[in-house]
Each structure stands twice: as C-alpha cells, then as structure tokens.
Amino acid sequence: xTEKLGGEGNTEFDTIRSLLARWGPLAEGVGxxxxxxxxxxxxxxxxxxxxxxxxxxxxxxxxxxxxxGYRAVAAALSDLAAMAARPAGVLVAFGVPRGWRExxxxxxxxxxxxxxxxxxxxxxxxxxxxxxxxxxxTVLGSAFAPLRRSGARAGDSVYVTGRLGAPTxxxxxxxxxxxxxxxxxxxxxRPTPRIFxxxxxxxxxxxxxxxxxxGLAADASHVAAASGVSIVIDVRRIxxxxxxxxxxALASGEEYELMVTAPRGVNVEEFARRFSVPLTExxxxxxxxxxxxxxxxxxxxxxxxxxDHFS
Amino acid sequence: xTEKLGGEGNTEFDTIRSLLARWGPLAEGVGxxxxxxxxxxxxxxxxxxxxxxxxxxxxxxxxxxxxxGYRAVAAALSDLAAMAARPAGVLVAFGVPRGWRExxxxxxxxxxxxxxxxxxxxxxxxxxxxxxxxxxxTVLGSAFAPLRRSGARAGDSVYVTGRLGAPTxxxxxxxxxxxxxxxxxxxxxRPTPRIFxxxxxxxxxxxxxxxxxxGLAADASHVAAASGVSIVIDVRRIxxxxxxxxxxALASGEEYELMVTAPRGVNVEEFARRFSVPLTExxxxxxxxxxxxxxxxxxxxxxxxxxDHFS
Numbered sequence: 001x002t003e004k005l006g007g008e009g010n011t012e013f014d015t016i017r018s019l020l021a022r023w024g025p026l027a028e029g030v031g032x033x034x035x036x037x038x039x040x041x042x043x044x045x046x047x048x049x050x051x052x053x054x055x056x057x058x059x060x061x062x063x064x065x066x067x068x069g070y071r072a073v074a075a076a077l078s079d080l081a082a083m084a085a086r087p088a089g090v091l092v093a094f095g096v097p098r099g100w101r102e103x104x105x106x107x108x109x110x111x112x113x114x115x116x117x118x119x120x121x122x123x124x125x126x127x128x129x130x131x132x133x134x135x136x137x138t139v140l141g142s143a144f145a146p147l148r149r150s151g152a153r154a155g156d157s158v159y160v161t162g163r164l165g166a167p168t169x170x171x172x173x174x175x176x177x178x179x180x181x182x183x184x185x186x187x188x189x190r191p192t193p194r195i196f197x198x199x200x201x202x203x204x205x206x207x208x209x210x211x212x213x214x215g216l217a218a219d220a221s222h223v224a225a226a227s228g229v230s231i232v233i234d235v236r237r238i239x240x241x242x243x244x245x246x247x248x249a250l251a252s253g254e255e256y257e258l259m260v261t262a263p264r265g266v267n268v269e270e271f272a273r274r275f276s277v278p279l280t281e282x283x284x285x286x287x288x289x290x291x292x293x294x295x296x297x298x299x300x301x302x303x304x305x306x307x308d309h310f311s
Numbered sequence: 312x313t314e315k316l317g318g319e320g321n322t323e324f325d326t327i328r329s330l331l332a333r334w335g336p337l338a339e340g341v342g343x344x345x346x347x348x349x350x351x352x353x354x355x356x357x358x359x360x361x362x363x364x365x366x367x368x369x370x371x372x373x374x375x376x377x378x379x380g381y382r383a384v385a386a387a388l389s390d391l392a393a394m395a396a397r398p399a400g401v402l403v404a405f406g407v408p409r410g411w412r413e414x415x416x417x418x419x420x421x422x423x424x425x426x427x428x429x430x431x432x433x434x435x436x437x438x439x440x441x442x443x444x445x446x447x448x449t450v451l452g453s454a455f456a457p458l459r460r461s462g463a464r465a466g467d468s469v470y471v472t473g474r475l476g477a478p479t480x481x482x483x484x485x486x487x488x489x490x491x492x493x494x495x496x497x498x499x500x501r502p503t504p505r506i507f508x509x510x511x512x513x514x515x516x517x518x519x520x521x522x523x524x525x526g527l528a529a530d531a532s533h534v535a536a537a538s539g540v541s542i543v544i545d546v547r548r549i550x551x552x553x554x555x556x557x558x559x560a561l562a563s564g565e566e567y568e569l570m571v572t573a574p575r576g577v578n579v580e581e582f583a584r585r586f587s588v589p590l591t592e593x594x595x596x597x598x599x600x601x602x603x604x605x606x607x608x609x610x611x612x613x614x615x616x617x618x619d620h621f622s
Contacts (some may be wrong), residue, residue, distance in 0.1 A: 031537065032460055033393035033522060034359035034450070045356055048345035049402040049449050051437050082344035091360040093447045126362050131442045136404045138360050138449040139345070149343055211344060226342065 012127050015104065019127075022108045026115055027122040035123035037088045039142035045088070046141045048079035054133040062174055065103035067189040069110025069135065075213070076137035077118055077193035078256040082211040083148070084202035085141030087120035087195060092137055095130025107135070118195045147198070149226035151208040152261040156285040158231060159201075159266060161194050161257045162277050164216060165244025168252040184241065191256040197275050198258055206262045212255040217303035219259055220292045227261075230288035233303075235296045239280045250294075251304050261285055323438050326415065330438075333419045337426055338433040346434035348399050350453035357396035357452045361387035365444040373485055376414035378500040380421025380446065386524070387448035388429055388504035389567040393522040394459075395513035396452030398431035398506060403448055406441025418446070429506045458509070460537035462519035463572040469542060469594040470512075470577060472505055472568045475527060476555025479563040495552065502567040508586050509569055517573045523566040528614035530570055531603045538572075541599035544614075546607045550591045561605075562615050572596055 020027050029035070039045050052058060052072035063071065073090060080087055092111060096104060115122055123140070166187035173180040180188070198209060208227055210219045216238070224231045238246045271279040283295070293300045331338050340346070350356050363369060363383035374382065384401060391398055403422060407415060426433055434451070477498035484491040491499070509520060519538055521530045527549065535542045549557045582590040594606070604611045 032457075033390040034357045034396065034452075034457075036457060037356040037358060039350070039356065041352070045348040045350065045399075045451070046345045047348060047358075047402065047449070047451060048435060049404045049437050049447070051404050051406070051439055051447070053406060053439050053441060056440055079344040085345065088356075091358065091449065093360045093362050095362070095364060095445065124359060126360050126447070128362055128364050129367055130364060130445070134406065134441070134445070136360070136362070136437070136447040138358070138402065140356070140358060141345070146343075146345075146347060 016127055018105065019108050022105055023112055023122055026112050030122065030124050035089065035091065037123065037140055039088065043142035043144050044146055046080060046083045046085035046143055046146055047138065048076065049136065049138045050076035050079060051134060051136040063189050065106035066110035066113070069107035070114045070190060071110070072135035073111050073114035073137050074191050074193050075254070075256060076139045077114065077195060078191070078211040078213070080139050080141040081194040081198040081258060082209050083141070083143060083146040084198040084206070084209060085143040085146055086199065087118045088140040088142055089121050089123035090115060090137055090139050091124045092122065092135060093126035095128050095132070095134035097130055097133060100133045118193060145202070147202050147206055147209040149208055149210055149223045152223055152227035152229050152231070152285045153207060153263060154229055154285055154287040156207055156261040156263050157265070157281050158220070158233065158283040158285060159260050159262065159279050160212070160216065160239065160282050161197055161279055162255070163239045163241045164212070164249035164255055164257060165252050166241045167254045168248045169241065169244055187241070191254070193256060194258045197271070197277065200271065200274065201258070201260050201262070201266070204262070204266055205264055206260040208261045210259050212257045212259055213253055215251045215253045216259060217250040217292055223259065223261065224290045224292055228290050230286040230291060230293060231283060232286055232293045232295050232300070233283040235294050237280060237282045239278055247304060327438055329416065330419050333416055334423055334433055337423050341433065341435050346400065346402065348434065348451055350399065354453035354455050355457055357391060357394045357454055357457055358449065359387065359390035360447060360449045361390060362445060362447040374500050376417035377421035377424070380418035381425045381501060383446035384422050384425035384448050385502050385504050386565070386567060387450045388425065388506060389502070389522040389524070391450050391452040392505040392509040392569060393520050394452070394454060394457040395509040395517070395520060396454040396457060397510065398429045399451040399453055400432050400434035401426060401448055401450050402435045403433065403446060404437035406439050406443070406445035408441055408444060411444045429504060456513070458513050458517055458520040460519055460521055460534045463534055463538035463540050463542070463596045464518060464574060465540055465596055465598040467518055467572040467574050467596040468576070468592050469531070469544065469596060470571050470573065470590050471523070471527065471550065471593050472508055472590055473566070473588050474550045474552045475523070475560035475566055475568060476563050477552045478565045479559045480552065480555055498552070502565070504567060505569050508582070508588065511582065511585065512569070512571050512573070512577070515573070515577055516575055517571045519572045521570050523568045523570055524564055526562045526564045527570060528561040528603055534570065534572065535601045535603055539601050541597040541602060541604060542594060543597055543604045543606050543611070544594040546605050548591060548593045550589055558615060
C-alpha cells in the first residue's frame, strides 16, 4: 500500500499498517507513490487488471474471507498464465464496506496465499470505503516471448489443462441449497493459476493460449477469432470432473484452466508427471471460417452459449 | 478492455466494443488476456493503482461525467509524476451502476483527454456492474532513475509547483451551496498531472519528490519520514491561489502539484517559462528529528492536521 492512501483518514492509515504487518516480507518495499518493477533484460512487461465484486463475482455465504482474497488474486494471476508470463508482482485496490472491516485481515491472508503460491509479491495498492466489497487486482509479469491468442495455425492440436465443469457443479449445488462436495468446492474456492504450467507449455512449443474464464467454447472462439482459424473440439475428449457433462464443461466459466494450441505433439505424460495435472488433447485447428465447431460423435455442431456468472 | 471481460454477458461485450470504438487509436492493441509494455532498455518500470469512487472521491452533482473520467485518470497519473516516470499506459477497471450507463461514453471521453494530455495510451481494463460508480486506474511508466520520497538530504531546498488551496476553496464553496469561481473549479475538475514538469525537475537535480494528494503538510511529512530529515516550510512563501490562506494550502489535498527537494538551486524562471506554471522555493531540509516544522514569521510551529477528503 502506498502511503498516499493514508490521505483518507487515520483509520485507513492504521488499516494499511495492519495489512503490511500481516503480509510481512510479501509486501516489502511498499511506501512510495508508485512501485518499481525490474524485468529481465529483453523481456516484455505483461500487465492485466481484474476485479472481484461481492454479489457479482462471489457470494459471502459461499466462500470464507480467506478464500475470497485468494480467489480474487488467483483469478487475476490466471491472466498472466494465459500469456506464459512470470509474475513480477501484484497491486490490490480494496473497496471495503464497514461490515467487512473485521474480515479484512483474513482476506489479506488469502491474498498472501495466492501471491506466495506463484512466488511473487505485493507491490502496492489502495484502500477505500465502499458500499460492497470489491478487490481490484493488477498483476504484472514478464516474458521473453508472451503467448498470444493470435498464434494458432491450421494443423495445430488443441489441449486443455486439468478437468473442467467444477464451477458449474458448485454453483448448481449452491443454488439448490446443497453444499458441493469437497473437490468441487475446492476448485471454486482455490483455483490454481497455471503459471508454471503455461511457462512449460510455451517452452515446449505452444502457439496460442487463453485461460478459461468464460467457458471453453467461448474462450476457444476468442482464440479462433484472434488467430483467424476454425477450432474443432471433440466433445468426447473433454476432460470433466466427476458428475459434470461435456456440456457443463463447455459452458463452465471461471475455470482458470488453460486452453493451448501447439503445432507438434506435446508430451502430455511428462506434463502430468511434472505438474500432477492432466493435459488433454481435445481437438485441432483447421482452416475455414473463424469460429468453434464441436465434433460430437462425428457430427459437427455449433457450441452452446457462454457462461453467465452468478447473475 | 480485454475480451475476458466479456464473460459478464452480452451487454458488457457491447459496452466494451463501444468504449474501444470511442477511444480509437488511444486503445489500439487491446484484446489479449493481458497487455504488453516495453520499457526503454535500462529503465525501471513504475506502477501504481488509484481509485475514484462516487460519494467518496467525487460527487455527481459537482462534476460532469467527462470531468469525472478525466480526474480519475489524471489523479493516478500524478503518482507517475511523483516518481518522474514517463507514462507507458493505463488500465481502467470500471464499476458501473445502471444509472451511470448512459454517461459511460462521456466518462470515456474524459479518460481519453487525460491519456492524450500525457501522450500515453489505454492498455486494457475491466467492466463490471456495481452499486456505485468506481474507476480504478492502474498507471504504468518507466524511468531510468525514478525519484523517491527517500532522497531528501539536509541542506536541500524545498520547492512546490503551481499554486495551492484551490480544492479546499472549491469544496468550501460547494458545501455552502455556492458555485466556485472558474479558476478554482477548473483546478478541481481538471488537475494537470505534472508528468513533464517532474521529468524536467529530475533532469535538473531533484533529490526527492511527492505529489500533493493529502495536503502539503502531510505529504512533506511523508518525505521527511522516508528521508529521515526535518523539513522546514516558510509559511509566508507558500504559493496560494487567490482567496486561499497558507493554512488552506497546507491542508489542501488532491492538489496533484509536486513537492520536490533539490541540493542546489533550481532555475525557477526557466521552469516557469517552459511550463507556464510557477515553481516556488518554500523551505529547506535540515538535520534533526524527522518531521515537518512551519516557520511562521520566525516562530517554529507544528503543522495543522491533514486533509479529510469529501467525507
């Protein structure tokens, strides 16, 4: 947190001090008007911003404060993974209503968990009163050759990390008044930003990458549009968590898994050994009208609509 | 805006397209999961985040939507000025209530004004529903040798750009139900981030810098604490706008002027000629207990308390 935040009264000053104390060495060096970042020579800086707003991106009764903090930052870090960038730090702007004040240190712990999990640090931030809890996270990273959405070429294979569909199951359970099973709940509460997986994939020939935040079908269509290619997904190959259908997986947003394309075979066994996460070939890149088609037992069909958040 | 934002439904998708069309070449290249920034070789990246929340940092009835957009981004850019950094781009995360939707393009125009005024561009952002309008701006810049708060040394002179006190007068007028005069109103609605002034000052020997967002007295105390020095401000020398007293100026926050220290005389006439803004020597840096003292006609007194926003 920069001290400039302190302009908002002594309470905020004290809160910022408490946050910095809580984070300890994770937030060392904070205190100027802006933070300094040094990238390795020749690297490009990669930056993204993402927000998490109460009632819009999460519900208080579904997640603990620590999980809310973790998830907000993990989701933002997932955008660095999509570019195969190495994290250089995060800035966190909080909007905190009075009713959330006593949970702020738990939220900070969750943010610390996410930051530590990818071996980066907290560079600065901002603290304001607000009507609803909001956590706006800016992530910075660097890469020598960032992966783009636009690099997919006809002939490439299409891969996805992990197993999809858990967020859809978790939300369906909550809506039906049930508590989701532990595995499904953990996937919603503690998604892993695939930072190290993405760097490995870039080093092993990946041509394009996106993180699955809108649903596999919608995100594949973003890559197809940016690359000017047709992406054909074999529905039977989509890796699903237990209880989820391929249709759930195609529409399930906020997965924070990666979809990548690569021109030559990627060693999926080596990937699985290294990261304890499956990498599954689910389709191929073709010439033709940019867009996504599903291969459903030999029939080509249009994909379902994208994910519509909690709203 | 990155397309990932589009996950939040077709309305947001369309709104993002409209924003990008409105910004045109100011936002070219937006569309991946994260934005790419290249700094000149040897430069350090400088980054800061700042938020502007309705009812907290501005009131709808005091500023036009275009002014609100301008001010949010200008305030964030002021943090780059404080580091003498050259802007490399901004990311804007909007929280937009239904009642503000029709003003969003005017807000975008104001953001464009601020971005153009410092010759930078919009790298990306985020759009969400929210209960109150919020604009969270991440600014990126670069500098070979960023100015810090910690560089002031005993024997340095203390300078301030511009004339202080206008925000205090503007708010006092509004609270009394009056419309502030044009000059005072413009200083609140259209503050100039002192980017080019700061780079010039760094090139001419400045040792420490801060932007005046909490009030001259409070911000001088930040520099004093970071540098481990005593700062003595001559009250009679503080440059004030017409109608403001030195006491107003000392406590007036959100000025977005700069306070700098420098070990040798800075040519204030050349500065004024080049930027059409005064640069005034207002005090000196001493050894002694870190803190701020006022020299009020020969008497040394403690400064008044800092600024307390609109709240």
